[in-house]
Amino acid sequence: MKLTTAIVISVLVHAVLIVLVAFNFYTITKVEVKQTVSKAPKIHAKAVDSKQIDKLKQQKKEKEKKEKDRVERIKKEKEQARLKKLADEKLKKEEAERKKKEAEETKKRKEAEEKAAKEALEQEMLAQMEADVAELANARENQILTEIDKYKNLIDGKIKRNWIAPEIRGFCIFRLKLAPGGLLLTVEEVEGDSAHCESGQRAIYKSEPLPVPKEPDIFEQVRNIKLTLDNRIQEQDE
Secondary structure: OHHHHHHHHHHHHHHHHHHHHHHHHHHHHHHHHHHHHHHOOOOOOOOOOHHHHHHHHHHHHHHHHHHHHHHHHHHHHHHHHHHHHHHHHHHHHHHHHHHHHHHHHHHHHHHHHHHHHHHHHHHHHHHHHHHHHHHHHHHHHHHHHHHHHHHHHHHHHHHHHOOOOOOOOOEEEEEEEEOOOOOEEEEEEEEEOHHHHHHHHHHHHHOOOOOOOOOHHHHHHHOEEEEEEEOHHHHHHO
8 A cells, every 4th residue: 555655656756747847848948939039030021013023034034135145146256257267268268279370371371472482483493494595595506507507608618619610501409418527428410411410520529528517416407418510600790
């Protein structure tokens, strides 16, 4: 009985202690909360105006637009710089090609001018050479003609000096073929009377060797000659 009473008393004491502790904790916590609340700044809730919200939204849009415009401007500037660089490179390339083309055209024109000048000089030299050759040929021809006449006159004169003309008037025409050195190969009577032809033949063979040129080209022109022995002119003069 005494034990039971003691337990009950103990339980009650503990219960009272628990209540007291709980009360004290509650009181202390409440006081701290009040102090904290009293120390914290007061926030006055205020209704947000719709115009202000729109203004904030507008500002945000403007800010975003400015940022977007800035980014676009940077992109545009970069693109313009890139295009300018490409344009500059294109101009430089075109200028280089133009200079190269001009250099090639200048070279071709110079080569053409040099070629034309060379051809003109060659033509001039050729014309001069042809003129010189023609002049030499003409001079040689004149010389040959002169030499031909000279040797024909020499042959004619030598034979006539050895010709004893008949007393009667007449003539005889001969065709002579000569060998180098003035030897006679053939003596052909072309036309005339017998007296003059016989006396003429004696004079011709008596005149051998006949005077002939040593130059082959001139000799070719006198190796076949015509000779006329005629004393009829004397009769006419008398």
